[in-house]
Structures are given as structure tokens and as C-alpha cells.
Amino acid sequence: MIPAQTEVSRPRDRSQDPDQDRTPVISVRGLWKVFGPKAEKVPRSEELCGLSRRELMDRAGCTAAVRDVSFDVSPGEVFVVMGLSGSGKSTLVRCLTRLVEPTAGQVVFEGEDIRDAGPKRLRELRRHKFSMVFQHFGLLPHRCVVDNVSYGLEIRGMGRAERTKRALEVVELVGLSGYENSYPDQLSGGMQQRVGLARALAGDPDVLLFDEPFSALDPMIRRDMQNEVIRLHHEVGKTMVFVTHDLSEALKLGDRILIMRDGKTVQCGTGDELVGAPADDYVRDFVKDVPRADVLTLRWIMRPAGPDDDLDGPEFGPDVVVRDATRAVFEAVKPVKVIDNGKLLGVVGDEEILAVIAGVEGGA
Numbered sequence: 001m002i003p004a005q006t007e008v009s010r011p012r013d014r015s016q017d018p019d020q021d022r023t024p025v026i027s028v029r030g031l032w033k034v035f036g037p038k039a040e041k042v043p044r045s046e047e048l049c050g051l052s053r054r055e056l057m058d059r060a061g062c063t064a065a066v067r068d069v070s071f072d073v074s075p076g077e078v079f080v081v082m083g084l085s086g087s088g089k090s091t092l093v094r095c096l097t098r099l100v101e102p103t104a105g106q107v108v109f110e111g112e113d114i115r116d117a118g119p120k121r122l123r124e125l126r127r128h129k130f131s132m133v134f135q136h137f138g139l140l141p142h143r144c145v146v147d148n149v150s151y152g153l154e155i156r157g158m159g160r161a162e163r164t165k166r167a168l169e170v171v172e173l174v175g176l177s178g179y180e181n182s183y184p185d186q187l188s189g190g191m192q193q194r195v196g197l198a199r200a201l202a203g204d205p206d207v208l209l210f211d212e213p214f215s216a217l218d219p220m221i222r223r224d225m226q227n228e229v230i231r232l233h234h235e236v237g238k239t240m241v242f243v244t245h246d247l248s249e250a251l252k253l254g255d256r257i258l259i260m261r262d263g264k265t266v267q268c269g270t271g272d273e274l275v276g277a278p279a280d281d282y283v284r285d286f287v288k289d290v291p292r293a294d295v296l297t298l299r300w301i302m303r304p305a306g307p308d309d310d311l312d313g314p315e316f317g318p319d320v321v322v323r324d325a326t327r328a329v330f331e332a333v334k335p336v337k338v339i340d341n342g343k344l345l346g347v348v349g350d351e352e353i354l355a356v357i358a359g360v361e362g363g364a
């Protein structure tokens with residue numbers, strides 16, 4: 001069996017990286033997907049747009065799975081789409097590659113609106129630019145691991161020797177060395193999903209799209225696979241869009257998280273923004289059981305320095321997670337200073353830390 005991976009820290013938020021090219025890889029504007037007759041009428045009609053799910057079904061026989069959603073995904077970012085069952089996550093992510101045809105709006109990929117792409121261009125984009133990992137692994141049962149992984153390269157017309165070499169590289173990358181010649185039914189669920197990951201990585205796409213890839217896996221295996229995604233992200237640095245209904249998975253993997261409800265965006269932000277400043281009761285309810293010290297950063301709990309504060313204590317950046325600063329704060333005799341680019345933003349003492357642990361900090 002594959003050794004359990006050790007816990008890996010969340011990826012750094014590359015969307016905030018000043019050295020990173022900030023041009024979005026994916027830019028979605030006013031995206032709609034309506035299922036049903038005369039679907040294209042719905043986004044154009046103010047009246048129909050305003051109807052609830054039930055009313056829209058009764059009036060027009062339509063379901064608006066995605067309603068006027070806009071967001072950008074930065075290069076190297078892990079962007080998570082989260083929501084309850086039926087909120088429109090799968091439809092949204094499928095619209096990005098037109099596996100589901102959008103009804104209205106723009107999906108701009110590396111500067112090109114993919115809604116304008118003809119069939120040939122769309123095939124090219126899907127083969128070379130995007131890869132998708134699904135919940136049901138979709139492996140070919142009569143092909144061994146290497147041949148499953150190299151299948152997409154074969155479709156592209158790559159010669160056998162070259163594609164096998166590339167497949168062996170990614171098989172090793174996902175920790176499946178030794179299983180190259182095994183068949184899918186000889187592998188556990190977690191290992192099959194590793195094959196799915198390797199297959200997605202084989203073609204060196206610009207963007208990896210994950211649609212609830214680990215939902216069918218046992219919790220332990222699921223955790224290993226989440227760590228695997230984080231490790232791969234550190235190693236290959238791909239832009240990722242990841243769909244899940246599991247908040248802890250979203251917080252663990254996502255640089256930013258878009259929360260959907262009934263096809264609409266409820267909030268889009270970093271994990272600490274969702275936990276520190278939930279947009280409404282729906283988000284507040286989602287995040288209420290999150291261990292706050294694991295998610296909130298010092299910027300959420302610091303207080304302004306007062307005249308009585310001794311300001312020669314230790315320094316931390318504002319994006320340090322509370323849990324990681326707790327010991328230093330408790331050990332310091334003086335308040336910890338929160339400094340950004342040489343500027344004092346505030347201070348954190350024992351009281352602020354204890355308030356987070358007790359869940360009673362300001363802004364909660």
C-alpha cells in the first residue's frame with residue numbers, strides 16, 4: 001500500500017503574490033446556465049431573473065442552475081467552488097469548458113472567450129489547456145495504469161515511447177510507482193483517484209478542474225488525497241478549480257472560496273474572510289463550527305496599540321494564522337506587534353488569542 005502522506009500546509013495564496021502575473025487565467029462574467037425550454041429568455045428578462053427556483057419552474061418550466069456568476073481565477077491559484085447539493089457547482093465548473101453550454105455571459109480563458117470557440121478550437125482547448133478529475137474516476141478497465149494515464153496523449157497523436165515515458169513520470173509524481181502495470185480493479189479507490197490525477201496531469205494542462213473528486217473516498221483516504229493535491233500544487237504549481245460540498249476541504253485546499261446557493265454567488269473570498277466576515281446567515285451557519293484559530297489570521301484579531309502598550313515585543317505579519325502565533329504570544333511578556341511592510345498595524349496579546357479560542361473575538 002501507499003504510505004499515508006503527512007499533513008501538508010495549505011498552499012500560499014498566490015493570488016496575493018506581488019511577483020505573480022495578475023492577469024486572470026479564467027475570467028467569468030455574468031454567467032448563466034438555465035435548463036429548460038426557451039432557456040435563453042430567462043437571463044434577458046428582469047422579471048424571470050427575479051423569480052425563485054420554484055416560481056421559475058412553475059412559470060417557465062426552467063431551472064436556473066447558475067445565475068449571473070462572476071469571478072476571476074489568478075495564475076497558480078486554487079479556487080474552490082463550494083455549496084450544498086443542487087447549488088450549481090458542477091454545472092458552473094462544466095460551463096468553464098463548455099461540457100455544459102452556458103446560456104449567457106462570458107467565460108474568458110487566457111484572454112479568449114471560449115463561448116466563441118468553434119468545435120475544432122474547443123477540442124484543442126480541452127486536450128491541451130484543461131484537464132478534469134471527476135468523482136467517478138472513469139478509468140478504462142481493460143487498460144493498465146500506464147495505459148490509462150497515457151490515453152489522452154495517445155488521442156493527441158503522441159508516439160508510444162514518448163507517451164509511455166511521460167506517463168511513467170506522472171505515475172511516479174502521484175506516488176503510484178510499482179503499480180504501473182496494475183489494472184483499475186486491482187487498486188483501491190484512493191489509488192484509482194491517483195490514476196485519475198496522473199491522467200489529468202499527463203498532458204501538462206494550464207488548468208486542472210476537479211469535480212468533487214474525493215467524495216466517494218473514506219475519510220482517511222480522502223485526507224491523504226487532499227494532502228496529495230496540496231503537495232502536487234506545491235510541485236507543479238497548476239491553476240486549479242476545485243468543486244466540493246465540504247467546507248473543511250474547501251478551507252484546506254482553497255486560496256479563495258466561492259460559496260454558491262441556488263445558482264448564485266453568496267460570497268467569494270479567502271477562508272479567513274469567510275470565517276471572519278461572513279456575508280450573511282447562510283455563510284455564518286456554514287462556518288460556525290470551523291476551529292477559528294486554525295483559519296483566522298492576526299489581522300482579524302489585532303487591536304490598535306494603546307499608549308500603555310510596550311512596543312518592543314516580537315513581530316508577526318498580519319497573515320500569520322492565529323494557531324501558528326499562539327505559543328509566541330503566550331510566551332511573550334509584551335504584546336506581539338503585527339507589522340506589514342515595516343508599518344505597525346496593531347498588537348495581539350493573550351486576551352485576543354483567548355477570545356478566538358473561546359469564539360468571542362470582535363467581529364465574530
Ligand SMILES: Nc1ncnc2c1ncn2[C@@H]1O[C@H](COP(=O)(O)OP(=O)(O)OP(=O)(O)O)[C@@H](O)[C@H]1O
Binds near residue numbers: 065083085086091092
Ligand atoms: N441536465 C440538467 N437538466 C435539468 N436540470 C439540471 C441538469 N443538470 C443540473 N440540473 C439542475 O441544476 C441544479 C444545479 O445542479 P448541479 O448538479 O450543478 O448542482 P451541484 O451543486 O453540483 O449539486 P451536487 O453536489 O448534488 O452535484 C439542480 O437543481 C439540478 O437539478
